[in-house]
Amino acid sequence: MAAELSPHLLSEKHRPTLDRALEAIRSRDYWSPHPEHPKAYGEGGAPGSLGAAEGKAAFDAVLHTRIDLAQPGTDGWTGGEVSPYGPELAVEYPHADLDVLLPAMRAAMPAWREAGPETRALVCLEILARISARTHEFAHAVMHTSGQAFMMAFQAGGPHAQDRGLEAVAYAYEEQLRVPRTADWSKPQGKRDPLALHKTFTPAGRGISLLIGCNTFPTWNSYPGLFASLATGNPVLVKPHPRAILPLALTVQLAREVLTEAGFDPNLVTLAAEHPGEGIAKTLAVRPEIKIIDYTGSTEFGDWLEANARQAQVYTEKAGVNTIVVDSTDDYRGMLANLAFSFSLYSGQMCTTPQNLLIPRSGITTDAGDKTYDDVVGDIAAAVTGLLGDDARANGLLGALVNPDVKARLDAAAHLGEVALPSREVTNPEFPDATVRTPVIVKLDAAKTDGEPPYLAECFGPVSFAVAVDSTADAVELLRRTIREKGAMTVGAYTTSEEVERAVEGVCLDESAQLSLNLTGGVYVNQTAAFSDFHGSGGNPAANAALCDGAFVSNRFRTLEVRRQR
Amino acid sequence: MAAELSPHLLSEKHRPTLDRALEAIRSRDYWSPHPEHPKAYGEGGAPGSLGAAEGKAAFDAVLHTRIDLAQPGTDGWTGGEVSPYGPELAVEYPHADLDVLLPAMRAAMPAWREAGPETRALVCLEILARISARTHEFAHAVMHTSGQAFMMAFQAGGPHAQDRGLEAVAYAYEEQLRVPRTADWSKPQGKRDPLALHKTFTPAGRGISLLIGCNTFPTWNSYPGLFASLATGNPVLVKPHPRAILPLALTVQLAREVLTEAGFDPNLVTLAAEHPGEGIAKTLAVRPEIKIIDYTGSTEFGDWLEANARQAQVYTEKAGVNTIVVDSTDDYRGMLANLAFSFSLYSGQMCTTPQNLLIPRSGITTDAGDKTYDDVVGDIAAAVTGLLGDDARANGLLGALVNPDVKARLDAAAHLGEVALPSREVTNPEFPDATVRTPVIVKLDAAKTDGEPPYLAECFGPVSFAVAVDSTADAVELLRRTIREKGAMTVGAYTTSEEVERAVEGVCLDESAQLSLNLTGGVYVNQTAAFSDFHGSGGNPAANAALCDGAFVSNRFRTLEVRRQR
Known part of the structure; x- marks a missing residue:
């Protein structure tokens, strides 16, 4: 038959696509044969598509x-x-x-x-x-x-x-x-015939x-x-x-x-x-x-x-514990907007969502002036509130909590420290039974060392910890410990200092984590692109493969x- | 400094060698930059060598x-x-x-x-x-x-x-x-600026x-x-x-x-x-x-x-259990010589030395006429005896038993079945304290199924089992079981039948073992060449890597x- x-x-149908994919994984340029826009499918779009x-x-x-x-x-x-x-x-x-x-x-x-x-x-x-x-x-x-x-x-x-x-x-x-599929192997033997296989x-x-x-x-x-x-x-x-x-x-x-x-x-x-x-x-x-x-x-x-x-x-x-080191920035608004989006997307239910924001207790320098720890946390909270203020937009970003465990963790997180941003219940008019919640931001202090700190466990869902640290150097060391002991799918950092950049990069290379630096635009730490970005490293406890x-x-x-x- | x-x-010194090695692993041709002959070293040989x-x-x-x-x-x-x-x-x-x-x-x-x-x-x-x-x-x-x-x-x-x-x-x-070391990634965004990383x-x-x-x-x-x-x-x-x-x-x-x-x-x-x-x-x-x-x-x-x-x-x-399936051959003398050498080299103390010879009870067809099971076993024994008859040559091939455990296993093997070829003690005149022994060949029967048969355990050292099987088809099934349960670094087969060849090859592909077919000359089943041959498959219990x-x-x-x- x-x-x-x-x-x-x-x-005939697929060899060119395969060849282009092979080229993409070698160059790691942007490429995709699969359109992202819903209108690219159906009539007038990809042939035969719904x-x-x-x-x-x-x-x-x-x-x-x-x-x-x-x-x-x-x-x-x-x-x-x-x-x-x-x-x-x-x-x-x-x-x-x-x-x-x-x-x-x-x-x-x-x-x-x-x-x-x-x-x-x-x-x-x-x-x-x-x-x-x-x-x-x-x-x-x-x-x-x-x-x-x-x-x-x-x-x-x-x-x-x-x-x-x-x-x-x-x-x-x-x-x-x-x-190769086949090889003819021939080993010279001096004056005798070669050995041939x-x-x-x-x-x-x-x-x-x-x-x-x-x-x-x-x-x-x-x-x-x-x-x-x-x-x-x-x-x-x-x-x-x-x-x-x-x-x-x-x-x-x-x-x-x-x-x-x-x-x-x-x-x-x-x-x-x-x-x-x-x-x-x-x-x-x-x-x-x-x-x-x-x-x-x-x-x-x-x-x-x-x-x-x-x-x-x-x-x-x-699971891993994803960290963002906040040292300094020359685009404070961009940083706030970028982080707010990363925390909110799919209610933080991505393995790549950042969980711990490490912020020096003494504050950070930015293009909008020096900011204290409280300023930074407050401004991020405000950015999240602004992003999710409109219910239709909030529903479009947050989706629904996937199961009751996430909801339980979200509720429990509010008791772990001072709440900088409480979670808000959002109504979904199309699906009133959906459980939709905005992220909670909880303040924690790295100096409090009694017991295993809550920020060293993955709290999967819309929960972010704003962790006060003594200095950027301490943040870098806490980052190292977090990756080594708990693993990380993603690491982010904001800094205008070459020295800090090198230190964070050094930790990620030592401890095997993927790093995004100074993202302030439309690329987010929790998103990776096939053919170009690695998802996970396979070298820390979060995943054994990339x-x-x-x-x-x-x-x-x-x-x-x-x-x-x- | x-x-x-x-x-x-x-x-300058090594890049050409690296490039040639890269070529070799892709073509899997014969190649080596390291001469095998002792005279290639020292004066007149490789510069600076002893x-x-x-x-x-x-x-x-x-x-x-x-x-x-x-x-x-x-x-x-x-x-x-x-x-x-x-x-x-x-x-x-x-x-x-x-x-x-x-x-x-x-x-x-x-x-x-x-x-x-x-x-x-x-x-x-x-x-x-x-x-x-x-x-x-x-x-x-x-x-x-x-x-x-x-x-x-x-x-x-x-x-x-x-x-x-x-x-x-x-x-x-x-x-x-x-x-690549670096990539500039740029994702189109319609009328907006592309995302660029x-x-x-x-x-x-x-x-x-x-x-x-x-x-x-x-x-x-x-x-x-x-x-x-x-x-x-x-x-x-x-x-x-x-x-x-x-x-x-x-x-x-x-x-x-x-x-x-x-x-x-x-x-x-x-x-x-x-x-x-x-x-x-x-x-x-x-x-x-x-x-x-x-x-x-x-x-x-x-x-x-x-x-x-x-x-x-x-x-x-x-450890693994290496098998040779003996079905038929068009070069009986070549097969005997090749097997005798494989059994003897380094007193069988290689992870690649064949251990089990599976021979149909009814005998095999060869270019030298039909041979019974007893003929084949006797002729292999005679080939080993001939190969190792001269003590100087025996010492040069056998080396010494590496430790007393090998000697103990060799002694014990003689009690496992009828001895077709007893082990012989060889004197090494230069090193009289060396323990030098020729291989023992023991007859076993696959039809005797009480308890775990001795041929399904690795008997590391100069021990070969000539296992009588009902048919070549049974040999192929025993080969499958052996690889699957015990692993194998090498598999060999002698056959003039395309059907048998396909069956043995099928088992090796199914069970992940490396196969040598009809070796009768100067290449032996227990030797592999870098850049061309794989050593082990990494896919059966003998080794998890190749x-x-x-x-x-x-x-x-x-x-x-x-x-x-x-």
Whole structure:
């Protein structure tokens, strides 16, 4: 049977995009094939893509239905997601008998291995293209599982996630091509005939790859691992967060459709939705068939995986404590606006949101004059208040709290110190059941050293600590301690001093953290761009991998050699 | 103070070699800058190199001395190596106070990081060049710690080890250059000004790298990890096997000499020799300063490291069970000679030596007629006997048993089944105290399934099992089980059938093992060539890393980014 998606057709459609992606990861310039603007989709936009109304209709149509993926070993149905905005999604997903599903996935490997790195990459690009065409539909699915506001769900859950997936494919493809397919080796032996061998080298996947999705970024945090594993020859079992199944179920559905059309076994990508309280991730993680795990979530479970899933390569993004060192600035208003936005975006529910502002007790110098610690904290509080004063704008930036735990942490944070900015309840007229809150800013003092200070723990959600320190030098040392002991996905600093800049940079290089300096415009410390920025460093306790680099892909396959005498 | 070894001088001396090595790892052709022939060194040979007599004299001169490396925190002296050939080496080495030594090593990192990938690579090449010049001296040091015969100690301990070190440097250098030093990123914003960032990317080492050396290949198994870590910006603490300190102490001495001359802190490479019974590796492995570990040795301690040294990247080469599938051949004599040599070389004390010969009970077809199982086993035994009949030749191939454990295993093996070829004691006239033994070949039957069969455990040393199987298909399945459960550094097969070839290849690709097919000439299954062959796959239980590939280097450093607004 001829495949509908022949290698020739795939190459014609996607090889230029792959080449451009390879160029981008080498130059690290700005590039993306996935438009960020909602109007770029649908009629007059990307061919075959769903427009705003079509995307919404597609999302509505899937609610109250069963997504039957036709997976082997389906032994029941599960689901039960409730949107952080209130509505029940009422979508049912297959529940899998692992003893049937895993062998079926393993059986799909040899043909996928034989397809080779280019075909695997091009199939991945076709999957991404189909996801891209349905970005409007995915935006609603991400919004109603993560609680992100629509525009953020659209961009971060759509084009930005697709970019990260494509980036991973480009790295995976390049990595597999570093060794030639064949080599004729000939070693001189003086007057005797040379020793001569013909060698073949085959990149081969390790086994089944388990993707453990998260609640807040079901697509963005999943696509790198999913596509890196698939492109390197591994079947991928997708285990979504029980509250964020839909975006990954749609992803699996499209992947299976493309694989089938390209003549491959659809069981290369499958879904493992679980019954409430089943805790399937722990069972799956130690199955001998699972050779790779990608995980985003709590430090506790990430550490458990690293310690216990010894048969697998484990890539984790866990929790960290992100710091901003405030020393001085020549754009005080820009700094305030930038920080206010960073704290507010998605209610601080990003792993990259800054938590601790380290501000010298004696104040800072700025282009608007010297500012005391209290001035700075007060001005940031005012900037947040100004940014979020209008409820419509606040709803558009904050989204909804993803779950009751975040709300509980927010409430508790107000008791940790003096509240510089109380959290405000915002009403969402479209979704009155959504829990929408502005960030709280709490004053703490680094000089108070009784017990573990609260700012040395991650307080995930809309909580910022304005920590008074004795000096910038002390801030730099506290930064070092924070990264070393707690990890950090991001570090920021504001300074006009070259010496301070060098000191902060030195700490980040020593302790392995990614640094943003003096951001006062439209780029925020909590946002990274695929093909150019690294997400995490992989070198501190917040994450053992970075998106995306050679180390993220190079151990997902092994290069196997066959030597024959010539 | 101007460094004696300026970057310019280093580049002039070594950049062409680095470029050639980069070419070699991409083409995987034969190449080596390190001559294999002893006469290539000394007068008329490589400039500045020690000839045979000079090398021997240098080795003799170091015996009964103290090697003082001028390391910080030296709190005593240790040593006590006894050659497997008999003589006491009586060399003393510094014993380190880790609480002094480790901080000194950490302090050396920033300048080494700032030096950048090229300078680091070139410094590594200068260290390798100085080691190469003293290959004759190292040959004696390796011989009298590992028990290898002189010619093997010369080649495997000298040029082949240096090749593997250089290969690791080439991989490390290339990996660090995949991201540009800087990028100017500019993201269009429609009618508004683009978002613009200036980005710098710095490859930064993770921390102190611990090298745990082994008894049998003190240089060959150590140089890849040592140079991969050093070239990626990490200080390296060398913890030699207590019975094989000298070759690594000389290595550390030369590395410190070169680092000093190049203007770097010599504490980037240090030695941690231990007192008898101190078990320092276990203490060191879990120190928070240790971020990378390279280990060759027992599965038991390798597994312990992987489970417990959670703060570090751990690269292990452990034990495996290497199999040869014997199905058919069109060069029966060539096969017998090739196998006899593989079993005999260094008394089977290589991690790559084949252990299990799987032979169909019904016999095999060959160019010399059909052969029964008993014929094949008898003919291999005769080939070994012929190869090792002459004592001088036997001594030159076998070397000495490295330690009493090997001797004990050899003696015990004779009781595991019917002995097809008994081990013979060989006298070494030059070193009468050496324990020299020819390999034993023991007949076993795969059909006898009571208990764990002896051929499913590694029996390290001169022991081969001729395992009768029901058919080639059964051999292939036993091969699969062996790799999956026990791991394998090498797999070999002899067959004239394309179908069998495909089946064996399929198992090796599925289970991640390196395969040699139909070797009947001067290339042996237990030998691999740097720049072309992979040593191990990193994908089965025998080793979690392969020499050398992207995965071996890419996680020894992290690429750290600093973003600044433009």
